[in-house]
Amino acid sequence: MGAAHRTANATVGAHDAKAVTSSDSTIIEVTRGLYVGGLGDVAVRMADGTSVTFSNVANGTLLPIQVDKVLSTGTTATLILALY
Numbered sequence: 682m683g684a685a686h687r688t689a690n691a692t693v694g695a696h697d698a699k700a701v702t703s704s705d706s707t708i709i710e711v712t713r714g715l716y717v718g719g720l721g722d723v724a725v726r727m728a729d730g731t732s733v734t735f736s737n738v739a740n741g742t743l744l745p746i747q748v749d750k751v752l753s754t755g756t757t758a759t760l761i762l763a764l765y
Contacts, residue, residue, distance in 0.1 A: 695764035703753040709763055715744045715751070718760025726750035 695713050703724075711728045717738045724734040728747040734755050735744060743764075751761055 721758030724752040724755030
């Protein structure tokens with residue numbers, strides 16, 4: 682996909698999705714958001730470098746957050762997709 686689909690405008694939907702395996706060391710392309718398919722906690726490193734845990738995220742939740750890591754330490758949710 683071309684750069685025309687990439688924008689910081691929050692009203693523009695995602696153009697791609699990739700499965701995420703949580704890891705404390707793997708850096709991913711900064712996301713537009715995360716889709717959480719299986720309930721649990723989601724620990725992430727935000728695009729600005731701060732780490733935070735979203736607790737008790739329900740099945741089927743879209744988190745409109747820009748992250749570069751989904752951390753394995755603290756993440757119990759499953760079936761996570763990175764949205765771009």
